Amino acid sequence: MxxxxxxxxxxxxxxxxxxxxxxxxxxxxxxxxxxxxxxxxxxxxxxxxxxxxxxxxxxxxxxxxxxxxxxxxxxxxxxxxxxxxxxxxxxxxxxxxxxxxxxxxxxxxxxxxxxxxxxxxxxxxxxxxxxxxxxxxxxxxxxxxxxxxxxxxxxxxxxxxxxxxxxxxxxxxxxxxxxxxxxxxxxxxxxxxxxxxxxxxxxxxxxxxxxxxxxxxxxxxxxxxxAPRTPFVARFIGGHNILDDGGRTITLRADALALAPADAAGEANRRATVREIEYRGPDVRVGLETDRGESLSAVLAERAFFERPLEPGAAVAVGWRPDAVHELTPDG
Missing domain, CATH: 3.40.50.300 (P-loop containing nucleotide triphosphate hydrolases)
Incomplete structure (x- = not known):
């Protein structure tokens, strides 16, 4: 050999x-x-x-x-x-x-x-x-x-x-x-x-x-x-949300986002409206627009989604654990 x-x-x-x-x-x-x-x-x-x-x-x-x-x-x-x-x-x-x-x-x-x-x-x-x-x-x-x-x-x-x-x-x-x-x-x-x-x-x-x-x-x-290094890597690899969080650029995996009814979470990181639902078999992708005008994607396990299904237009609270946040270095 x-x-x-x-x-x-x-x-x-x-x-x-x-x-x-x-x-x-x-x-x-x-x-x-x-x-x-x-x-x-x-x-x-x-x-x-x-x-x-x-x-x-x-x-x-x-x-x-x-x-x-x-x-x-x-x-x-x-x-x-x-x-x-x-x-x-x-x-x-x-x-x-x-x-x-x-x-x-x-x-x-x-x-x-x-x-x-x-x-x-x-x-x-x-x-x-x-x-x-x-x-x-x-x-x-x-x-x-x-x-x-x-x-x-x-x-x-x-x-x-x-x-x-x-x-x-x-x-x-x-x-x-x-x-x-x-x-x-x-x-x-x-x-x-x-x-x-x-x-x-x-x-x-x-x-x-x-x-x-x-x-x-x-x-x-x-x-x-x-741990993508830059916004380009996070976007190209996929499955990430990129946000401005108090002057720093961060990324959150789509499967790290948790959704709850808008009136059920007092300490949500963002308030958002459901814009689209994409059923993918083992999971469901939920497209969101936050009250700050940001576009987010959340990926939920199929069973978890259908236990509390959502429809486009629904208001939700979006949350995530602090350890899910990854800070990015600017491109270039």
Missing amino acids: TDAKAVELAAVTKRYDAALAVDAVSLKIRAGSYCCLLGPSGCGKTSTLRMIAGHESVTDGDVLIGGRAVTEDPPARRGTAMMFQNYALFPHLSVAENVAFSLRMKGVSRTARLTRAAELLELVSMSDYAERKPNQLSGGQQQRVALARALMTEPSVLLLDEPLSALDPFLRVRMRSELRRIQRELGITFIHVTHSQEEAMALADLVVVMNEGRIAQAGPPREVYN
Whole structure:
């Protein structure tokens, strides 16, 4: 099995003519971890991934893999493999031949490369489809084949560019579990670009939230969710309310808000009117407008909501525990 390697970015910058795509990003990703680069379109996450892969040149700074500077190395010398968003399978080759293609280019014998391909197809639960062509596969099956092909070179670091974005929601959840299982089984470093907060939270040991070419926050998923550093991170991660509280900016998780009848709570933090009700199965989201003109969301367990259901237009008291308050640092 290939040894996992740490990845480090040292003040890495990428410019496209006058446009600054990545602005002096520094980051350490430990060997054998699952890292998700997360952020909106245009935040620099894909450019960062492509610089690690060697598919984009670095304008300034250094990329280190396993402690070795690889900034000037071509992709083939970095010990990385890239799984692209569109999978890029060869339509005229069978599944097995697609997976074995990189070894074919290296002159490995047909028997040896197909034996290795069979091992990887078993890893991704695609052994029964080895002789099919890509157009005979579903999107999820093509994704598995692309993953097996990327692993064929036994990389120390696997780079994934929005690998689940083309899948339907049900399959996306299933493939998240598969990716995590395979990463743990192989023990190599995965770096995964996504714009989905849910995907990053489900997969990553390290979530790196990017905005305007910089890292807004990096940390374990639970830390980022419970203690967002800035209003941007709180809004992008979702599930948070941002308020001005006596001159300081604070955030409160939506599930930390408690609602009571307007006349039943003498020490409510806010008075509000229910504007919308969104039933989501296990929970219910209640959209609120406070008497100060603030928009809030409260998330209530389904059973708790229907024990005392609310309707749009209802007046409520909104409260929260003091320890639910998290103070933010201004963006910028």
